[in-house]
Amino acid sequence: xxxxxxxxxxxxxxxxxxxxxxxxxxxxxxxxxxxxxxxxxxxxxxxxxxxxxxxxxxxxxxxxxxxxxxxxxxxxxxxxxxxxxxxxxxxxxxxxxxxxxxxxxxxxxxxxxxxxxxxxxxxxxxxxxxxxxxxxxxxxxxxxxxxxxxxxxxxxxxxxxxxxxxxxxxxxxxxxxxxxxxxxxxxxxxxxxxxxxxxxxxxxxxxxxxxxxxxxxxxxxxxxxxxxxxxxxxxxxxxxxxxxxxxxxxxxxxxxxxxxxxxxxxxxxxxxxxxxxxxxxxxxxxxxxxxxxxxxxxxxxxxxxxxxxxxxxxxxxxxxxxxxxxxxxxxxxxxxxxxxxxxxxxxxxxxxxxxxxxxxxxxxxxxxxxxxxxxxxxxxxxxxxxxxxxxxxxxxxxxxxxxxxxxxxxxxxxxxxxxxxxxxxxxxxxxxxxxxxxxxxxxxxxxxxxxxxxxxxxxxxxxxxxxxxxxxxxxxxxxxxxxxxxxxxxxxxxxxxxxxxxxxxxxxxxxxxxxxxxxxxxxxxxxxxxxxxxxxxxxxxxxxxxxxxxxxxxxxxxxxxxxxxxxxxxxxxxxxxxxxxxxxxxxxxxxxxxxxxxxxxxxxxxxxxxxxxxxxxxxxxxxxxxxxxxxxxxxxxxxxxxxxxxxxxxxxxxxxxxxxxxxxxxxxxxxxxxxxxxxxxxxxxxxxxxxxxxxxxxxxxxxxxxxxxxxxxxxxxxxxxxxxxxxx
Ligand code: ADP
Ligand code: MG
Numbered sequence: 001x002x003x004x005x006x007x008x009x010x011x012x013x014x015x016x017x018x019x020x021x022x023x024x025x026x027x028x029x030x031x032x033x034x035x036x037x038x039x040x041x042x043x044x045x046x047x048x049x050x051x052x053x054x055x056x057x058x059x060x061x062x063x064x065x066x067x068x069x070x071x072x073x074x075x076x077x078x079x080x081x082x083x084x085x086x087x088x089x090x091x092x093x094x095x096x097x098x099x100x101x102x103x104x105x106x107x108x109x110x111x112x113x114x115x116x117x118x119x120x121x122x123x124x125x126x127x128x129x130x131x132x133x134x135x136x137x138x139x140x141x142x143x144x145x146x147x148x149x150x151x152x153x154x155x156x157x158x159x160x161x162x163x164x165x166x167x168x169x170x171x172x173x174x175x176x177x178x179x180x181x182x183x184x185x186x187x188x189x190x191x192x193x194x195x196x197x198x199x200x201x202x203x204x205x206x207x208x209x210x211x212x213x214x215x216x217x218x219x220x221x222x223x224x225x226x227x228x229x230x231x232x233x234x235x236x237x238x239x240x241x242x243x244x245x246x247x248x249x250x251x252x253x254x255x256x257x258x259x260x261x262x263x264x265x266x267x268x269x270x271x272x273x274x275x276x277x278x279x280x281x282x283x284x285x286x287x288x289x290x291x292x293x294x295x296x297x298x299x300x301x302x303x304x305x306x307x308x309x310x311x312x313x314x315x316x317x318x319x320x321x322x323x324x325x326x327x328x329x330x331x332x333x334x335x336x337x338x339x340x341x342x343x344x345x346x347x348x349x350x351x352x353x354x355x356x357x358x359x360x361x362x363x364x365x366x367x368x369x370x371x372x373x374x375x376x377x378x379x380x381x382x383x384x385x386x387x388x389x390x391x392x393x394x395x396x397x398x399x400x401x402x403x404x405x406x407x408x409x410x411x412x413x414x415x416x417x418x419x420x421x422x423x424x425x426x427x428x429x430x431x432x433x434x435x436x437x438x439x440x441x442x443x444x445x446x447x448x449x450x451x452x453x454x455x456x457x458x459x460x461x462x463x464x465x466x467x468x469x470x471x472x473x474x475x476x477x478x479x480x481x482x483x484x485x486x487x488x489x490x491x492x493x494x495x496x497x498x499x500x501x502x503x504x505x506x507x508x509x510x511x512x513x514x515x516x517x518x519x520x521x522x523x524x525x526x527x528x529x530x531x532x533x534x535x536x537x538x539x540x541x542x543x544x545x546x547x548x549x550x551x552x553x554x555x556x557x558x559x560x561x562x563x564x565x566x567x568x569x570x571x572x573x574x575x576x577x578x579x580x581x582x583x584x585x586x587x588x589x590x591x592x593x594x595x596x597x598x599x600x601x602x603x604x605x606x607x608x609x610x611x612x613x614x615x616x617x618x619x620x621x622x623x624x625x626x627x628x629x630x631x632x633x634x635x636x637x638x639x640x641x642x643x644x645x646x647x648x649x650x651x652x653x654x655x656x657x658x659x660x661x662x663x664x665x666x667x668x669x670x671x672x673x674x675x676x677x678x679x680x681x682x683x684x685x686x687x688x689x690x691x692x693x694x695x696x697x698x699x700x701x702x703x704x705x706x707x708x709x710x711x712x713x714x715x716x717x718x719x720x721x722x723x724x725x726x727x728x
Contacts, residue, residue, distance in 0.1 A: 002621060002717045008230035009723065015228070015329050020270040033283035035083065037076055037157040045075040057153050059213065064153055069121030076157055077106060077119035080168035083159045087167045088119065090127035090149040092174035093184040094134040095594050097484055099315045100174075102129040102149070103167060124170065125151050131174075131182060135597060137590025139180050147182055149174050152189065155312050158282055171312050180587050184486035187582050188308055191493035192216060194580035198500035199353055199361065199377075205507050205517070206373045212357040216493050219304030219473070220314050220485045223345035224321065225296050225333040226268060231719040232331035236613055241606045242335035242400070242482070245697065246613065248705040249341040250722040268298065271328040275300075278320050284313045294343035295725040304350055304473075307493070311486045314347075336480040337403035339721055344404035345481035349488050352473035353377070353496065363472045364451050371451045372521050375426070379528045380503055381474055382417060382427075384495035385467055386535035388576070389415035390556055390567035392467070392476070395491040397564040397595065399602035399689075401480035406559060411466035411477045413564075414550045414557045416537035418465030422452045424538055431533055433526030446525065447518030464541030490582065497580045503528075561599050562690055568592040596682035603689035607669055610697045614662050617717040618704045622658065625711040626651045651710050658703035665696040 050071045089101040108118040131147025149172035157170045174183035199214035237245040279286040285303035325332035337344040352360040364374045406413040429444040466478045510520035534553040558564040569592050577583040637643040
């Protein structure tokens with residue numbers, strides 16, 4: 001109750017954060033990657049042939065030869081034990097969005113009662129965790145609860161330090177007995193493969209005889225909040241649901257704008273240095289850090305890496321942040337909207353494709369030929385985003401991100417592309433097609449004209465666009481701060497595979513027909529921008545006119561998760577993912593089911609918490625206050641004074657509203673359990689969550705937030721927004 005809140009405030013004031021500094025032996029350059037079983041380590045520790053075989057496997061994404069696996073496992077075990085590891089863990093990424101680990105000891109008992117440190121190739125390559133506690137959307141037969149984890153050779157193993165013992169961590173895929181994906185990594189690897197294959201076809205058309213493998217790159221920008229842990233622990237809603245279910249807006253909010261890029265508080269800086277040291281050791285290239293828009297909000301952006309590695313690193317980053325924040329007496333909040341009325345948190349996914357040989361294929365060249373290639377890859381993005389906007393939307397759909405998307409701070413739920421003035425102008429010229437040899441008509445001629453200078457890092461970037469070209473990449477801004485980047489990356493890779501396939505097929509046919517290549521490219525670009533130009537929008541995504549305009553253009557506005565989820569099971573989506581072997585129909589349906597389940601689950605937890613906190617903390621505190629007021633009114637009256645009945649009414653009215661709202665919420669929660677085992681139970685429960693629980697919670701909160709402004713401060717049980725956001 002209130003005692004806890006007041007104690008929290010005293011504890012926060014008395015708190016002394018741990019000191020942090022890099023010692024001389026620990027300069028960032030020296031510790032970078034020190035806990036990673038990297039290719040450099042492998043080269044040192046593996047026989048030459050084994051090393052070569054592993055590197056080839058990584059390059060081609062093939063299966064690891066069992067003999068090679070044994071040699072790698074043995075070297076890996078020795079290395080890890082030298083680093084103090086006693087256990088190893090297969091790390092996987094189930095569809096809860098969290099990271100899961102199954103730990104085993106290196107020690108294996110042998111016949112004579114002693115134990116031997118063993119780590120065989122097959123233990124490295126495959127594990128068998130119990131899959132029954134992870135969502136599977138109907139993929140797992142009840143009699144076969146096992147799931148399989150398999151080492152993703154392209155993602156290096158690492159040692160995770162812990163005061164209670166270090167662990168060798170092996171990034172793995174997680175599949176059912178029948179090989180169907182139960183995780184985020186499996187489809188990421190599959191989609192990566194598909195995208196690369198078709199990108200290489202395009203490169204060959206542009207004269208790259210033997211292009212190196214094309215991969216997708218991802219640079220995730222992570223926003224998060226830090227709150228003092230004393231406050232966090234006094235907020236059961238934050239603790240159990242990641243967001244505050246109550247809380248009046250602070251009198252001083254982000255309208256003051258002094259936080260953004262302001263000086264980082266000393267305590268937070270200590271936390272950042274500490275996290276960076278850990279990230280460096282794990283080979284995670286942490287780069288920029290700064291305050292974000294809201295008070296208590298910050299951002300970290302590691303350097304971009306191969307999509308698959310970036311995704312693993314991103315998960316590891318989140319776990320590391322959580323752990324280190326605790327060490328500094330703070331809690332790190334990744335929820336998309338921990339505080340209502342305060343800026344939310346996103347995770348911008350910066351996407352490009354390319355390879356070491358050619359760099360990013362989304363960078364304009366300095367001659368007409370390279371420009372044509374650049375424009376083709378851009379056109380592929382435009383076509384993909386237009387054709388599959390619904391899939392991009394659903395890739396970021398969650399109950400938690402619903403609080404953020406479409407609010408006036410995050411990109412709208414309508415998917416569109418921002419190209420910037422110069423590039424938009426180029427495509428406008430192309431739309432005028434057909435090619436003429438003169439620029440008089442303002443038409444760009446492929447193979448002849450060069451591009452205007454495109455700003456590489458335009459300062460006036462449109463922050464309201466969900467999908468923006470930013471000079472050498474596209475930035476997808478709709479993903480939520482809590483999500484794994486895998487979901488969006490799988491979608492981007494797959495829709496890009498389809499677009500690149502389409503373009504390659506068209507151009508290959510033209511070339512076979514003897515059409516001049518530049519002419520064919522020109523015609524194709526004109527066709528694509530004509531058919532798909534509606535997705536390009538350079539205006540203000542927050543403007544009221546945009547949804548109206550978007551509707552005219554035929555762009556979907558899928559406001560909430562439940563509007564978006566059916567996109568997963570449309571004919572066109574099922575066909576797309578099957579064609580590029582990313583998901584079969586069963587896997588797609590399972591993801592749809594899991595999406596519904598997770599949605600209902602999240603809101604169900606919040607609703608129960610709202611009921612509990614409302615009934616056991618806020619109502620009692622309000623009643624105490626009401627009693628005090630009533631006693632006061634009585635006393636004043638008895639003394640012959642002018643009793644203020646209005647003051648009593650002021651508190652009694654919202655109390656009555658709170659009681660009514662709590663009763664209604666309880667009814668809605670009771671109704672939830674009443675479903676029979678009808679066909680679409682998951683859908684029914686999700687709809688119930690949206691239509692009954694959410695509004696009932698809102699009503700409870702509305703009454704409670706009014707009471708927060710009335711009830712005596714020393715009676716109020718929950719740390720306030722003011723306290724949580726401004727005391728760090
Ligand atoms: P901003 O906040 O201005 O968008 P940041 O520097 O915070 O920029 O983040 C940019 C992110 O984009 C970083 O993670 C960076 O590594 C990444 N990035 C830069 N170039 C590329 C690229 N070619 N492909 C993918 N990501 C990139
Ligand atoms: Mg950005």
